[in-house]
Amino acid sequence: MSLTSKLTSLLMQAALWLAAFISVFPFYWMIAGATNTANDITGGKFTLGSNLIPNITKFFELVDVPRIFFNSFFVAIAGTFFTLAISSLAGYGFEIFRSKTRDRVFGGLLLMLSVPFAAMMIPLFVMFSAAGIMNTYLAIILPGVASIFMIFYFRQNTKAFPSELRDAARMDGLKEWQIFIKIYIPVMRSTYAAAMIILFMTNWNAYLWPLIVLQTNEMKTIQLVVASLATAYTPDYGLIMVANVLATLPTILVFFLLQRRFVEGMLGGVK
């Protein structure tokens, strides 16, 4: 190996280490914070402390943890499932079935992506209130199930779905819905996995809309609880960090479980 290539590799290593440190440090700091008192944290202590148990105990005293996590998981899982079902079907349909108006409708959909949520919030609120479904899981999930971004994502990925497979399935006498369920979904599993991670994270971290439609303590998600703990004259940062660790764990778990498929899916692979 020549000197220059050694130097290049060394520099690259250094840059990667720096990038890794910048990405991982907040996580470390969050975990260290969960074991410290508020004063240690504001005093700039970065090492692990001995206040973990009191912080956890206090969190469980203040918050109905099982109920809050059930809410968050239910909303994230059901939201992911229904969004995947509806958006993948729509994306598949947009790509496979040809019609004169198809691209115009699709263009219209993409245009709607540019409407900010803040502009739709009050009309949505009025609609949901009139429908009598305020303060329900349905109210949180419903506005997101036909996700334009996901429809677009599935349509793009469907372009890589081999038409031979579809033709063969038709020859074998499968109906259109059977082709979708028995052929398309298994073939596109990497695409689904990537979408699943994105959707799980979006639903798990959803904030503004749940805040608006949820009315009672029993329905709150973990994100709302974390935010509520953070407003005080003298915030208890140790407690907040415990809540943050617990709120972060599920997304980390889901990501690592589906990591391989996520990378495949983002690269647009069909296996």
Add this chain to the structure above:
Amino acid sequence: MRFNTPRLRNVAGMATGISLLALSSAWAADVTVWCWAPEFNGAAMNEAIARYTAAHPGDTITVVDFAKGDLETKLQTQLASGTTEGLPDIVLIEDYGAQKYLLSFPGAFEPLTDKIDYSQFADYKVSLATVDGQTYSLPFDSGVTGLFYRSDLLAEAGYDSAALQDITWEQMMEIGLAVKAKTGKPMFSMDQADAGTMRMMLQSAGSWYFNDDGSANIVGNPVFKASLETWVKMLQTPDLYKAVSGWGDYTGAFNNGDVAGVYTGVWMTGGIKGNNMSGKWGVAPLPKLSNVEGAGHASNLGGSSWYVLSSGPAKDTAIDFLKTIWAGDADFYQKILVGQGAFGAYLPAREGEAYSATDEYFGGEAVWANFSTWQAAIPGVNYGIFTNEVDAAIVAQIPALVAGGSIDEAIAAIDAQVAQQIQ
């Protein structure tokens, strides 16, 4: 046709029973309260609820807590949508924002003028929630200000509590520099992006960013100019303070013993007492502006009050609850003062045991009694609708001012920015 009389009587009896059941469930009200800070506001509210429901077992009152910004987003969305479903019966609003809600959503809040005896509350808390002669709030926690200082460090520099009575900000700066020279620790932690100092100074002289009619009171306001000059002079004296950024950094500095004191609202007491430094702290009156007419030592920072929404189905119970406990139970205020460090604006509470007790943490001073005295002297001002906007305009000028910029030009720039935003 002949009725079977006994059976008919049974049916009638049942019907009466059912209607009685229906009636009693109509009496039993469900009151919802929105607030932020579950350990402070929420805990105080829960104590009040426990007291009220002990006497009214049929009623349930539930506290739902959100982050403060979230509560405001939710409240604004719902009030703007015109949908009353899901609105609470009682909501906590920060005092600086009260006028904004009362003026932006007329009719949304229930006037309590005829129901609550406001002479029992600190004047300044009543006036900030009054619009067109109607008062809407049940005043809750006070932000009466004080100068919290490390008595051990000040003693090292040769100052005792008597040396901190009736001083000006200039004298405060001299003391701070002496403390730094003797102990190596700066007097305060200060954040250039937090205009709290401005607000405390302005109100201590009975002035604010706005006139009573809501117009800006910036250019030509001598108190505004004096306050800005004083604050900038402090920021231009690096030995006086430790520069911090953000709330955690700011509170961390005095809670960890890096600086010798803090001037702030009474609600900081709980945080300061959580530090294992008993006997090493004291509380003095806020320093006053020099050469300003009407300047005093009493001011306010923060604080919030309860409001009743006029759309609430359980409105009457909500008002009765606030009236019975929050405007009638002095013992309740002793409990939340000890439990949460929540210092109420209910004046009769000061006669109670907890309010007159001395505190060893603060060297045996009767700190609460002092705060009560200062609270009664806070001048009432009109917080207006755009306090946050003016804060932002001031903070934007601070770096240039600290670098030696002209005060008059900065005031003109602040005024211009405010005029643009509030038109």
